[in-house]
Amino acid sequence: xxxxxxxxxxxxxxxxxxxxxxxxxxxxxxxxxxxxxxxxxxxxxxxxxxxxxxxxxxxxxxxxxxxxxxxxxxxxxxxxxxxxxxxxxxxxxxxxxxxxxxxxxxxxxxxxxxxxxxxxxxxxxxxxxxxxxxxxxxxxxxxxxxxxxxxxxxxxxxxxxxx
Numbered sequence: 001x002x003x004x005x006x007x008x009x010x011x012x013x014x015x016x017x018x019x020x021x022x023x024x025x026x027x028x029x030x031x032x033x034x035x036x037x038x039x040x041x042x043x044x045x046x047x048x049x050x051x052x053x054x055x056x057x058x059x060x061x062x063x064x065x066x067x068x069x070x071x072x073x074x075x076x077x078x079x080x081x082x083x084x085x086x087x088x089x090x091x092x093x094x095x096x097x098x099x100x101x102x103x104x105x106x107x108x109x110x111x112x113x114x115x116x117x118x119x120x121x122x123x124x125x126x127x128x129x130x131x132x133x134x135x136x137x138x139x140x141x142x143x144x145x146x147x148x149x150x151x152x153x154x155x156x157x158x159x160x161x162x163x
Contacts, residue, residue, distance in 0.1 A: 056103060065100035073102040075119060088121045 046052075047067050053059035059066065069076045076094045078086045089097065099105055099119055113131075117124045138144045 059101075064104070065095055065097040067094060069094050071101075075100055075102055075105075 050063065050067065052068060053062055059068075059071075066074055068074060074094075075088060076097060077088060080086050094100065105111065105119060111119075113124050113127050117127045120127070
């Protein structure tokens with residue numbers, strides 16, 4: 001749980017407290033720098049009665065929602081390139097999340113863009129941009145090209161992906 005030591009009793013979801021993205025009915029992601037985190041006194045208290053998993057096999061059948069927000073696959077927060085923390089869901093606590101692990105979501109197979117947007121708390125347009133960048137990066141990767149060629153997937157000369 002995140003504790004704000006200075007403003008412990010403030011309910012940020014109370015009426016009269018403006019929220020970012022209120023027009024869409026959801027709260028926008030919020031990036032916090034290390035100095036702001038230190039000044040605000042945000043502390044995450046990890047559970048002491050659970051051993052932290054080391055591999056996917058250890059956490060596959062673990063407690064959900066996952067309490068380990070520092071895991072790179074946890075959907076609660078992200079680390080920005082400039083070493084800030086981006087809270088993907090600033091209006092809820094980690095234990096209130098419906099889905100907390102990206103690996104669990106990926107294990108269930110393909111998802112619609114709207115589902116992915118909801119899980120990451122960003123717009124579908126932004127998901128399309130991320131998808132396009134990832135596809136371009138995969139096309140440039142020689143290992144991915146070799147694997148696609150072996151499986152008969154890829155550009156068939158007329159511009160579409162052959163799927």
